[in-house]
Amino acid sequence: MTTGFSEPNFSHVAAGHAVPVQGPLGSVLFAGCPDLIGTPFSYAREEEIYGEGEDAEFVYKVVSGAVRTHKVLSDGRRQITGFHLPGDLFGFEQDETHRHSAEALSDTKLLIFRRRQVERAANHRAEVACQLWGMATKSLRLAQDLTLLLGRRSAQERVASFLMEVDERLGGNGTFTLPMTRRDIADYLGLTIETVSRTLSQLSDEGALQRVGGRQISLRRAHLRRLVED
Amino acid sequence: MTTGFSEPNFSHVAAGHAVPVQGPLGSVLFAGCPDLIGTPFSYAREEEIYGEGEDAEFVYKVVSGAVRTHKVLSDGRRQITGFHLPGDLFGFEQDETHRHSAEALSDTKLLIFRRRQVERAANHRAEVACQLWGMATKSLRLAQDLTLLLGRRSAQERVASFLMEVDERLGGNGTFTLPMTRRDIADYLGLTIETVSRTLSQLSDEGALQRVGGRQISLRRAHLRRLVED
DNA sequence: CGCGTCTTTGACGTCTCTCAACAGGAGTGG
DNA sequence: CCACTCCTGTTGAGAGACGTCAAAGACGCG
Incomplete structure (x- = not known):
């Protein structure tokens, strides 16, 4: 599902972060x-x-x-x-x-x-x-x-959904570096930074993702997808 | 509950009431x-x-x-x-x-x-x-x-804010009949019907509003406004 | 009057928040 | 190169707000 990144607003503009910046x-x-x-x-x-x-x-x-x-x-x-x-x-x-x-x-x-x-x-x-x-x-x-x-999703669902959306927006190959802090994530998902951090640790323990440092993340997308099924 | 399935039978209706259009x-x-x-x-x-x-x-x-x-x-x-x-x-x-x-x-x-x-x-x-x-x-x-x-408001703030919004959209004189059930309110505010009900009772106890039956409500708007100040 | 639906209220459970301490990096200056 | 500090992130313990489960009351309608 979508977590609310605003996507490129004009379909004829090349999609994604790799948009060649035209002069x-x-x-x-x-x-x-x-x-x-x-x-x-x-x-x-x-x-x-x-x-x-x-x-x-x-x-x-x-x-x-x-x-x-x-x-x-x-x-x-x-x-x-x-x-x-x-x-x-x-x-x-x-x-x-x-x-x-x-x-x-x-x-x-x-x-x-x-x-x-x-x-x-x-x-x-x-x-x-x-x-x-x-x-x-x-x-x-x-x-x-x-x-x-x-309104209706748990902390784990919010974080999992968010990670999948970021992955998609940043190339969709399952590995990326988060461009924002825990505070930004928390304030986007309606949580606290502690809950975001704990949820990430929990997802890591469950094998839904792997972390290198605080920001770099590799998703097991099949696993995550099961957590946010709608 | 709905039994009738709305299948816009266009031509039939159009034939019935071709009416000038004004909101x-x-x-x-x-x-x-x-x-x-x-x-x-x-x-x-x-x-x-x-x-x-x-x-x-x-x-x-x-x-x-x-x-x-x-x-x-x-x-x-x-x-x-x-x-x-x-x-x-x-x-x-x-x-x-x-x-x-x-x-x-x-x-x-x-x-x-x-x-x-x-x-x-x-x-x-x-x-x-x-x-x-x-x-x-x-x-x-x-x-x-x-x-x-x-994302960021408590149950009391959500309900108070909701009531003021309904009041405004329904005339803004502070007294109105809610056009929706507790379930609708709960599903709009991301709460349960029990929490909505308890919060309404609490607001009533605090003198922020008066109720007649389940749906009819008179707001003390000054009181409510203090609860949702931003 | 009887029945179903909506609403209220109570007791209890739990998810998330709050408060607090600590760890890891990056930058700075000695 | 190390000590120091700042900043971000992690983890733990306990509290509290809201949810869950259950029962009873209120309302409307046939």
């Missing part, structure tokens, strides 16, 4: 709209891209690196609503302000678009509006998958 | 597109509108009544992903099949649109595509709010 002028985002050329921009690890409540002036597309978007309560509880990898578009809002925050997981390159320009293009070109509609629909489906995960 | 909220859906006239259709309480995995041939707009959409796991665990009230559009998918099920909470009237027709209209008219984009974005925002609720 800023070669971006196929909003193809056919030469006026919608994104501006390249770089962010350092843990750098904030925008904060909740700020004016939503720009829209962002990941070129390389990774981004998380999240919401926070006043007492510090945090819920990550999505991880965004190369090819993903994020930061769109209906209102004038962002309803969540966005930060770079690692050193990250983005393309930035002026929201007003994108909206104007959508108003005039059905093709662009349909792309945006499709993007929103896809994000919605991912959010609803996450809803099921958070 | 009760006054919004005209797909204005300026006379070819996008929805067909009225009625569903009984608890009747299935469509099921997970079925072909997504139609899109639906609520005229009166209420609808729930949900996902289920093979062992019966259920997560309601949304309640849809008059004016809401639901049932749109990116793929060819529905990723969740939809049922009528109470006797419900809908407008049914052929998905292909809507998509064709969106492809030609930026105005229509923008409407669809806006509705999808609104649903997305609600889904992300639910994500935070499920």
